[in-house]
Amino acid sequence: MPAMDRKITCIECPTGCTVTVAVEDGKAVRVDGFGCRRGRDYAISEVEHPERLLTTTVPACGLAVRMVPVRTSRPIPRDMRTQAMETIRQVRLRHAVKVGDVIIENLLGLGVDVVATREVLSDT
Ligand code: SF4
Numbered sequence: 001m002p003a004m005d006r007k008i009t010c011i012e013c014p015t016g017c018t019v020t021v022a023v024e025d026g027k028a029v030r031v032d033g034f035g036c037r038r039g040r041d042y043a044i045s046e047v048e049h050p051e052r053l054l055t056t057t058v059p060a061c062g063l064a065v066r067m068v069p070v071r072t073s074r075p076i077p078r079d080m081r082t083q084a085m086e087t088i089r090q091v092r093l094r095h096a097v098k099v100g101d102v103i104i105e106n107l108l109g110l111g112v113d114v115v116a117t118r119e120v121l122s123d124t
Pocket residue numbers: 010011012013014015016017034035036037038039040
């Protein structure tokens with residue numbers, strides 16, 4: 001299959017260069033338009049191994065709110081999102097948390113934690 005061009009907007013700095021990546025069999029075979037090496041690496045990673053921060057909520061029991069917002073401490077591979085959500089969905093938070101408290105350690109063995117993004121007090 002011939003290479004297909006993908007346009008990626010680099011988000012590594014405010015300049016927002018449009019980087020064109022020629023993709024063949026899921027691999028970057030040519031990269032143009034980047035302003036620096038960081039953007040080139042970002043565009044290749046977006047094409048070959050896209051990652052995203054996962055943000056969601058977990059249910060709370062006996063706390064001041066019913067749902068607690070959480071996110072992964074670092075981006076995770078996009079194709080592991082469903083599996084990650086299945087794991088997170090099993091959690092019930094039963095104690096007060098502060099911002100940054102770890103809710104799930106080492107999610108799916110990825111070396112990434114799930115952390116609270118809001119302080120939640122107990123319901124007393
Ligand atoms: S390629 Fe470099 S200069 Fe351009 S947006 Fe990305 S980080 Fe900034």
